[in-house]
Amino acid sequence: MQLTELLSQIDGRQLSGPVDLCPTLLCHDSRQVCEGALFFALPGAQQDGHAFVPAAIAAGACAVVVERPLPVPESVALIQVADCRRAMARMAAAWYGFPARQLLCIGVTGTNGKTTLTYLIEALLRQAGHRPAVIGTISNRFDGYSQPASHTTPESIDLQALLADFCQRGATALVMEVSSHALQQQRVFGIDFAIGLFTNLTPEHLDYHADMEQYFAAKQRLFCGDMPGCRQAVIHLGDAYGQRLWQCRPDALTVALEQDAAVRPLAVRQSLAGIEARIATPAGPVELRSALVGRFNLENLCCALGVGCCLGLDTEALARALGQVAAVPGRLERIENTLDALVLVDYAHTGDALEKALQAVADLRPRRILTVFGCGGDRDPRKRPVMGAVAVAASDLTVVTSDNPRTEDPLAIIDQICAGIRDPRVVRCAPETVPPVGSAYVVIPDRAAAIAWAVEQLRGGDVLLVAGKGHEDYQIIGSRKQHFDDREQLRLALRQRGALPRNGR
Ligand SMILES: CC(=O)N[C@H]1[C@@H](OP(=O)(O)OP(=O)(O)OC[C@H]2O[C@@H](n3ccc(=O)[nH]c3=O)[C@H](O)[C@@H]2O)O[C@H](CO)[C@@H](O)[C@@H]1O[C@H](C)C(=O)N[C@@H](C)C(=O)N[C@H](CCC(=O)O)C(=O)O
Ligand SMILES: Nc1ncnc2c1ncn2[C@@H]1O[C@H](COP(=O)(O)OP(=O)(O)OP(=O)(O)O)[C@@H](O)[C@H]1O
Ligand SMILES: N[C@H](CCC[C@H](N)C(=O)O)C(=O)O
Numbered sequence: 001m002q003l004t005e006l007l008s009q010i011d012g013r014q015l016s017g018p019v020d021l022c023p024t025l026l027c028h029d030s031r032q033v034c035e036g037a038l039f040f041a042l043p044g045a046q047q048d049g050h051a052f053v054p055a056a057i058a059a060g061a062c063a064v065v066v067e068r069p070l071p072v073p074e075s076v077a078l079i080q081v082a083d084c085r086r087a088m089a090r091m092a093a094a095w096y097g098f099p100a101r102q103l104l105c106i107g108v109t110g111t112n113g114k115t116t117l118t119y120l121i122e123a124l125l126r127q128a129g130h131r132p133a134v135i136g137t138i139s140n141r142f143d144g145y146s147q148p149a150s151h152t153t154p155e156s157i158d159l160q161a162l163l164a165d166f167c168q169r170g171a172t173a174l175v176m177e178v179s180s181h182a183l184q185q186q187r188v189f190g191i192d193f194a195i196g197l198f199t200n201l202t203p204e205h206l207d208y209h210a211d212m213e214q215y216f217a218a219k220q221r222l223f224c225g226d227m228p229g230c231r232q233a234v235i236h237l238g239d240a241y242g243q244r245l246w247q248c249r250p251d252a253l254t255v256a257l258e259q260d261a262a263v264r265p266l267a268v269r270q271s272l273a274g275i276e277a278r279i280a281t282p283a284g285p286v287e288l289r290s291a292l293v294g295r296f297n298l299e300n301l302c303c304a305l306g307v308g309c310c311l312g313l314d315t316e317a318l319a320r321a322l323g324q325v326a327a328v329p330g331r332l333e334r335i336e337n338t339l340d341a342l343v344l345v346d347y348a349h350t351g352d353a354l355e356k357a358l359q360a361v362a363d364l365r366p367r368r369i370l371t372v373f374g375c376g377g378d379r380d381p382r383k384r385p386v387m388g389a390v391a392v393a394a395s396d397l398t399v400v401t402s403d404n405p406r407t408e409d410p411l412a413i414i415d416q417i418c419a420g421i422r423d424p425r426v427v428r429c430a431p432e433t434v435p436p437v438g439s440a441y442v443v444i445p446d447r448a449a450a451i452a453w454a455v456e457q458l459r460g461g462d463v464l465l466v467a468g469k470g471h472e473d474y475q476i477i478g479s480r481k482q483h484f485d486d487r488e489q490l491r492l493a494l495r496q497r498g499a500l501p502r503n504g505r
C-alpha cells in the first residue's frame with residue numbers, strides 16, 4: 001500500500017521527505033523493523049519510542065511517525081502527528097483493509113466479567129446466525145482456530161491483523177474484551193462497535209491509571225467519546241460508575257439485579273448445579289437455566305441478555321444460547337475429587353472479584369472455606385492488602401502464596417497482602433500448627449507447595465478456592481515464564497492424597 005494512501009487516514013500531520021513509498025510493514029518496536037518498514041515512535045510508560053528512531057532507521061525503516069520532530073536522513077519520510085498511537089490505529093486499519101467494517105463488533109468493558117461475557121455473547125451471536133470471532137484474555141479464536149492471548153486487548157496493529165485474518169476465515173461478527181489500557185492507548189481507535197457493554201468498575205490497575213476517575217474516564221471512552229465508540233450501549237446499573245455512565249448514555253439498555261432496569265431478575269434459584277431464573281427483558285420474560293454458579297454470574301447472564309436483546313433474539317433463543325455455556329475456563333472451574341469437597345480454580349485477582357467469588361462459595365453453605373491466593377508483581381500494589389482482608393474475612397483458612405511475582409520480591413508482595421489482615425480474631429499460624437477450624441492464615445510462598453498443603457487440609461463438605469491465576473498455564477518469576485497450572489497442581493496433590501477420581505486427569 002502507498003504511503004500517501006495511509007497518510008490520507010490521518011488529519012493534521014506534517015510530512016517531510018519522500019512520499020512515493022510503499023512500506024513493507026507497520027511496526028512500533030525497533031527490534032522488529034525490517035527493510036522498508038514504517039515505524040511508529042510511541043511514547044511509552046517505560047521508554048520513549050522516539051529514542052529508537054535511529055535504531056529503526058538503521059534496521060531499514062523507510063518512514064517514521066513521531067510526535068516530536070527529529071533529525072532523520074533525507075531518504076526517510078518523517079511524519080509528525082499529535083497522537084502517535086491514534087495515527088497507528090488508523091493506519092493499521094487501512095493497511096489491513098478496514099476488517100472491522102465487515103464484522104458486527106461487540107465490545108465488553110469493565111473491571112470484572114469481561115472474559116465470561118465474551119463466552120456468553122459468543123453463544124448469542126451463534127444463535128443469531130453469526131460466525132463469531134472472540135478476542136480476550138484467554139485466547140483469540142475463531143471456528144476451531146485459537147491462539148493464546150498475550151494481552152486482553154491486542155495492540156492496534158496486532159488487532160487489525162487478527163481481524164483481517166478472522167474475516168478471511170469467514171467470521172461475520174466479533175466479540176472482544178476492551179481493557180482500560182486499550183482504551184487509554186487507542187488500541188481500538190476507529191472500530192465502530194455496534195454494541196458496547198459495561199459490567200462494573202472497582203479498584204484495579206491504579207498503577208497505570210492515576211486514580212479511579214482516570215480509570216473510569218478510560219472505560220467511558222467506549223461509550224461517549226471520539227473513538228467512535230458504540231452505537232448501542234448496555235449498562236449494568238448495580239454499580240455506581242454504571243449509573244454515571246448511564247447519564248452520558250441515557251439511550252442505553254439497562255441491566256440490574258436489584259433495581260428497576262430493562263433486564264432484571266424476577267425469580268432466582270441458585271445451587272451448586274447452577275442458576276435457574278426468570279428474568280425480565282425487553283423481549284419478554286426469559287426462563288433461564290445455566291450451569292454457571294454464583295450471584296456474579298447471574299449479573300453476567302443478565303448483562304448477556306441485554307446484549308442478546310440488542311441482537312434481536314427472542315426469549316427462547318436467548319435462553320437456549322445462554323444455557324449452552326456450561327463453564328468458562330479458569331472461572332470457578334471445578335476439579336473433581338473423591339473427598340466430597342468442592343475444589344475450584346478461579347481468576348479472581350482483584351478485591352471485588354475475590355469477594356464475589358467467595359460470596360458465591362459461601363452461598364453454597366460449605367462446612368469450611370479454604371482459600372489459596374497471591375498477588376501478581378509489577379501490577380497495582382494497592383489491591384494486595386485489600387485482597388488479604390477480603391480473603392480472611394470470608395475464609396476459615398487462608399493460604400497466602402505467590403501469583404506471578406514477575407520482577408518483584410515474592411516475600412515483599414506477601415508482606416503487603418498480610419498488612420491488610422488486621423482483624424485480631426484472625427491468627428497467623430505456621431503450616432505445622434494451624435488449627436483445623438477457625439479464622440486462620442498461613443504463608444507458603446511456593447504456590448505448588450501452598451496448593452499441596454491446602455489439599456492435605458481438605459475434608460468432606462469443604463470448599464477449596466484457588467484464586468488469581470485461573471486459566472493461566474504459566475508462572476512468571478523474574479523475567480522467566482515457566483509452565484505452571486493451578487488445575488494440574490491440584491490434580492497432582494489430589495492424586496498424592498489418593499483423592500483423584502479414576503477418570504481424573
Ligand atoms: C502498561 C502497558 O499497557 N504497557 C504497554 C505499553 O508499553 P509501554 O507504554 O510501557 O512501552 P515501553 O516499553 O515504554 O516502550 C515504548 C515504545 O518503545 C518501543 N521500543 C522499546 C524497546 C526497544 O528496544 N525498541 C522499541 O522500539 C516499544 O515497542 C514501544 O512502542 O505498550 C506496549 C506496546 O504496545 C505494550 O506491549 C505494553 O504492554 C505491557 C507488556 C503490559 O504488560 N500491559 C498490560 C498491563 C496490559 O496492557 N494489560 C491490559 C489489561 C489487562 C486486563 O485487565 O485484563 C491488556 O489489555 O492486556
Ligand atoms: N460480574 C462480576 N462481578 C464481579 N466479579 C466477577 C464478575 N464476573 C466474574 N467475576 C470474578 O472475576 C474473575 C474474572 O472474571 P473474568 O475473567 O470474566 O473478568 P475479566 O473482566 O475478563 O478480567 P480480566 O480483566 O482480568 O481479564 C472471575 O474469576 C470471578 O472471580
Ligand atoms: N489482566 C490482569 C491479570 C492479572 C492476573 C494475575 N495472575 C497477575 O499476574 O497479576 C493484569 O494484567 O493485571
Ligand SMILES: [Mg+2]
Binds near residue numbers: 115136177
Ligand atoms: Mg478478561
